[in-house]
Amino acid sequence: MLGKLDWSAIPFDQPIPLVAGGVVLVAILAVLAWVVVKGHLPYLWNEWITSVDHKRIGVMYVLLASVMLLRGGSDAIMMRIQQAVAYQSQGYLPPEHYNQIFSAHGTIMIFFVAMPFVIGLMNLIVPLQLGVRDVAFPTLNSVGFWLTATGALLVNISLVVGEFARTGWLAFPPLSELSYSPGVGVDYYAWSLQISGVGTLVAGINLVTTVLKLRTKGMNYLRMPMFCWTTLASNLLIVAAFPILTATLAMLLLDRYLGFHFFTNEAGGNVMMFMNLIWAWGHPEVYILVLPAFGIFSEVVSTFSGKALFGYRSMVLATMAICVISFMVWLHHFFTMGAGPNVNAIFGIASMIIAVPTGVKIYNWLFTMYGGRIRFATPMLWAIGFMVTFIIGGLTGVLLAVPPADFILHNSMFLVAHFHNVIIGGVLFGAFAGFEYWFPKAFGFRLDERWGKAAFWFTFTGFFVTFMPLYIVGLLGMTRRMQHYDVAAWRPWMIVAAIGMAVLTIGVICQIVQIVVSVRNREALRDRTGDPWDGRSLEWATSSPPPVFNFAFNPDVRGEDAYWDMKAKARNEALAADRPEYQDIEMPRNSPTGFVCAFFATIMGFALIWHIWWMVILGGLGAWATFVLFAWRDHDEYVIPAAEVAAIDRVNLEERRGLVSMAGTV
Amino acid sequence: MAMTATAGHAHADPHHIGLVIEHPGPAPKRIVTAYGFWIFLLSDIVMFSCFFAAYAVLVGQTADGPKGSEIFEPRYVAIETVCLLLSSFTCGMASIAADVRNRFWFYLSMSVTCVLGLIFLVLEFREFADLIARGYGPSRSAFLTAFFSLVGCHGLHVSAGVLWLLTMMAQVFAKGFRADILRRMTCFALFWHALDIIWVAVFSVVYLLGSGV
Ligand code: HEM
Ligand SMILES: [Cu+2]
Numbered sequence: 001m002l003g004k005l006d007w008s009a010i011p012f013d014q015p016i017p018l019v020a021g022g023v024v025l026v027a028i029l030a031v032l033a034w035v036v037v038k039g040h041l042p043y044l045w046n047e048w049i050t051s052v053d054h055k056r057i058g059v060m061y062v063l064l065a066s067v068m069l070l071r072g073g074s075d076a077i078m079m080r081i082q083q084a085v086a087y088q089s090q091g092y093l094p095p096e097h098y099n100q101i102f103s104a105h106g107t108i109m110i111f112f113v114a115m116p117f118v119i120g121l122m123n124l125i126v127p128l129q130l131g132v133r134d135v136a137f138p139t140l141n142s143v144g145f146w147l148t149a150t151g152a153l154l155v156n157i158s159l160v161v162g163e164f165a166r167t168g169w170l171a172f173p174p175l176s177e178l179s180y181s182p183g184v185g186v187d188y189y190a191w192s193l194q195i196s197g198v199g200t201l202v203a204g205i206n207l208v209t210t211v212l213k214l215r216t217k218g219m220n221y222l223r224m225p226m227f228c229w230t231t232l233a234s235n236l237l238i239v240a241a242f243p244i245l246t247a248t249l250a251m252l253l254l255d256r257y258l259g260f261h262f263f264t265n266e267a268g269g270n271v272m273m274f275m276n277l278i279w280a281w282g283h284p285e286v287y288i289l290v291l292p293a294f295g296i297f298s299e300v301v302s303t304f305s306g307k308a309l310f311g312y313r314s315m316v317l318a319t320m321a322i323c324v325i326s327f328m329v330w331l332h333h334f335f336t337m338g339a340g341p342n343v344n345a346i347f348g349i350a351s352m353i354i355a356v357p358t359g360v361k362i363y364n365w366l367f368t369m370y371g372g373r374i375r376f377a378t379p380m381l382w383a384i385g386f387m388v389t390f391i392i393g394g395l396t397g398v399l400l401a402v403p404p405a406d407f408i409l410h411n412s413m414f415l416v417a418h419f420h421n422v423i424i425g426g427v428l429f430g431a432f433a434g435f436e437y438w439f440p441k442a443f444g445f446r447l448d449e450r451w452g453k454a455a456f457w458f459t460f461t462g463f464f465v466t467f468m469p470l471y472i473v474g475l476l477g478m479t480r481r482m483q484h485y486d487v488a489a490w491r492p493w494m495i496v497a498a499i500g501m502a503v504l505t506i507g508v509i510c511q512i513v514q515i516v517v518s519v520r521n522r523e524a525l526r527d528r529t530g531d532p533w534d535g536r537s538l539e540w541a542t543s544s545p546p547p548v549f550n551f552a553f554n555p556d557v558r559g560e561d562a563y564w565d566m567k568a569k570a571r572n573e574a575l576a577a578d579r580p581e582y583q584d585i586e587m588p589r590n591s592p593t594g595f596v597c598a599f600f601a602t603i604m605g606f607a608l609i610w611h612i613w614w615m616v617i618l619g620g621l622g623a624w625a626t627f628v629l630f631a632w633r634d635h636d637e638y639v640i641p642a643a644e645v646a647a648i649d650r651v652n653l654e655e656r657r658g659l660v661s662m663a664g665t666v
Numbered sequence: 667m668a669m670t671a672t673a674g675h676a677h678a679d680p681h682h683i684g685l686v687i688e689h690p691g692p693a694p695k696r697i698v699t700a701y702g703f704w705i706f707l708l709s710d711i712v713m714f715s716c717f718f719a720a721y722a723v724l725v726g727q728t729a730d731g732p733k734g735s736e737i738f739e740p741r742y743v744a745i746e747t748v749c750l751l752l753s754s755f756t757c758g759m760a761s762i763a764a765d766v767r768n769r770f771w772f773y774l775s776m777s778v779t780c781v782l783g784l785i786f787l788v789l790e791f792r793e794f795a796d797l798i799a800r801g802y803g804p805s806r807s808a809f810l811t812a813f814f815s816l817v818g819c820h821g822l823h824v825s826a827g828v829l830w831l832l833t834m835m836a837q838v839f840a841k842g843f844r845a846d847i848l849r850r851m852t853c854f855a856l857f858w859h860a861l862d863i864i865w866v867a868v869f870s871v872v873y874l875l876g877s878g879v
Binding site: 132136137201204205206208209212213214215216217218219220221239240242243244246247248251254258259260261262264266267268269270273277554557628631632634636 | 687688689690691692693697698699701702705706708709710712713716717719720723724727728729804805806807808809811812814815833837840841846850
């Protein structure tokens with residue numbers, strides 16, 4: 001009846017996950033109760049859960065990422081403490097528990113923090129920058145988000161019901177095969193990624209179509225803001241790479257569930273095939289994450305230097321070059337596995353070539369700043385911090401791309417330091433920069449600068465104190481994923497790293513405080529102009545938060561830096577003297593499809609993990625029925641009457657007149 | 667696309683190439699939908715290519731089990747192929763019928779497409795059932811694993827296509843040739859033709875090459 005599920009699935013003997021899970025459960029129930037009692041449920045349901053508005057969905061993505069960042073962060077803290085104390089002792093974590101933690105940490109950070117964070121920001125901003133009303137497929141957008149949430153939920157369920165994979169974040173076979181991992185951990189891993197992977201693919205298709213087919217009048221390719229370009233590149237990579245992940249995980253699941261032999265040791269299965277497939281997805285994946293961050297830095301650096309982006313066209317070229325080359329280097333992840341010197345050399349050189357367009361980008365940002373009027377607001381701090389940090393990460397990457405060096409450093413803490421260097425210093429800093437930069441756009445008030453700067457400095461320092469020692473212990477021969485060790489020389493560095501982790505944690509706390517303080521002072525921080533940073537692209541041309549329809553009229557773009565040009569023009573002509581007639585606007589209707597679908601997907605995923613077959617069928621039928629019902633509906637749009645559009649737009653214009661008279665003084 | 671000389675927007679063309687192609691604005695829904703669906707199809711093809719790659723890697727790993735040439739039945743596969751290719755033709759007919767809003771021809775061509783698809787599925791199912799009955803199931807060897815997965819993945823797609831096809835007929839029946847229904851019909855047709863293309867690859871890589879070995 002319940003498949004493999006019984007009471008032994010709940011780890012009554014392990015206090016840590018049980019207590020943690022219990023606390024979270026109580027917190028969730030408390031929030032739910034509060035929502036219901038206070039009568040917020042209809043609001044939540046109508047305005048957020050069923051919303052197909054790209055801005056709302058973007059915000060929900062970022063919220064999901066932030067919550068999961070705390071979850072993944074707690075894993076990180078536990079690991080750093082373990083390695084600090086586990087010198088010639090067992091430490092405080094039992095080995096199989098430690099293995100689950102590092103696997104969950106990697107999985108969560110990549111799939112449920114970095115991915116939703118960048119996808120959320122792209123969702124929120126790209127249609128605004130393109131000057132259009134929504135993404136190409138609004139309802140599908142909501143489905144994509146909720147499926148991602150399903151994946152995150154399943155990973156968290158594994159904390160209290162059953163276990164998570166102990167195989168690392170990429171579940172290499174044969175360790176992840178049934179014979180070596182008979183528990184449900186790998187199944188949790190594979191199904192949550194499989195389900196959220198569908199969500200990611202949907203988001204990717206949606207954003208590619210949006211950028212290529214929905215641009216406002218005059219928004220030629222070479223007038224798109226840099227962030228739109230990197231979004232395009234990143235989502236092209238999603239569309240090309242995520243199906244590989246889907247296929248690979250499907251093969252692993254077939255091996256585990258039906259006794260197939262893709263990657264087994266018996267009957268001719270081939271483990272190296274897994275390595276090739278997973279890294280053919282995995283390497284592009286790191287660029288899926290970092291390209292949008294590059295885009296954010298481009299926007300931030302140019303806005304806060306008060307200058308157009310230097311070398312815009314070379315930037316576009318570099319972006320697309322990275323997009324293409326990132327597909328040709330996957331083998332550098334297994335130089336040591338016997339492909340032979342020639343193959344290794346080719347992939348080593350290909351890997352180093354990526355450093356060229358990346359370097360082009362760095363120089364362009366520097367030249368943008370050169371001679372500009374730089375304002376050191378919080379987003380700009382993150383951008384500058386990134387440039388310093390990422391150069392180190394890029395250089396160590398190039399070092400790793402030298403096959404002989406990699407033979408020594410592979411699977412060492414040096415590698416761990418490298419990818420944290422690029423992922424934290426690149427992706428996460430970018431996400432934070434974007435968060436600080438676009439928060440006023442999304443919510444209509446700014447974030448507190450003092451706490452923001454404190455958060456930056458603690459995170460920045462904490463990052464270096466944590467990860468530079470890891471380079472050193474890597475060079476001293478420490479391998480990754482060690483549960484405990486006996487080498488005295490490593491000990492001090494592990495303690496330093498743990499201290500760094502504490503500093504990093506303060507940074508995170510500052511960021512939370514920043515949000516709380518800003519929400520409290522939101523009246524004082526209110527941004528009425530819609531353009532708090534004196535921005536250059538179209539998202540600043542509408543009010544904050546933007547109306548559902550984003551723009552009353554499709555803007556007409558006449559050059560790069562669309563909004564900057566408009567402002568310059570407006571200063572001469574006084575803003576918008578003659579506007580054409582307002583017209584009715586059709587917007588997509590809200591729909592519970594995404595939420596309901598994800599509900600059934602959660603049931604189905606859970607049932608698959610525990611082999612509860614009747615429930616699998618139920619969940620599958622439910623998800624399918626939801627889609628048929630959705631396909632059957634007759635009206636998927638509603639009309640906002642011209643009068644209402646006019647009323648909303650006039651308020652915005654009034655505020656903006658004030659801005660025009662102020663422009664130039666900022 | 668409207669072409670405008672530079673004169674009007676001098677600063678839009680900083681490099682003075684001479685001509686600026688002004689982007690006319692968001693594309694109409696019909697185009698956006700079909701375009702998005704195309705991209706989905708491309709990603710689906712990427713997924714298939716992984717299974718093709720797996721097949722290529724594992725084709726020799728028979729673990730003392732049968733080789734392809736010992737188990738393939740070229741005659742059945744030929745019938746399957748003919749069915750699928752014909753169904754692509756009738757699916758095209760259905761698209762045309764939908765375009766000119768001719769219900770009779772639409773239902774007729776969709777029905778024929780459906781029947782052809784079902785014949786294909788039945789033949790494939792028989793092939794699989796027969797192999798499993800002889801003890802040559804997918805867990806027999808890595809080669810059979812790859813074979814069943816690749817061909818089965820295509821079969822699953824065809825099954826989904828048949829379900830979709832029936833839904834399309836029901837939708838036209840209930841709602842007529844509305845713009846949104848026609849958009850879906852375009853996507854369905856793209857899907858069905860893509861399956862055909864993938865089958866040609868399966869047929870060549872698995873059966874034609876395999877029978878020779
Ligand atoms: C100039 C650019 C880069 C080069 C040349 C480079 C090179 C490499 C090499 C050779 C490895 C494999 C090391 C080994 O396993 O022995 C590696 C690992 C890794 N890199 Fe990079 N990298 C670069 C940029 C990036 C970026 C931008 C990211 C992420 C945003 C990234 C994320 C990772 C991750 C996650 C791993 C480790 C995966 C694992 O084994 O678990 N790298 N890099
Ligand atoms: Cu790589």
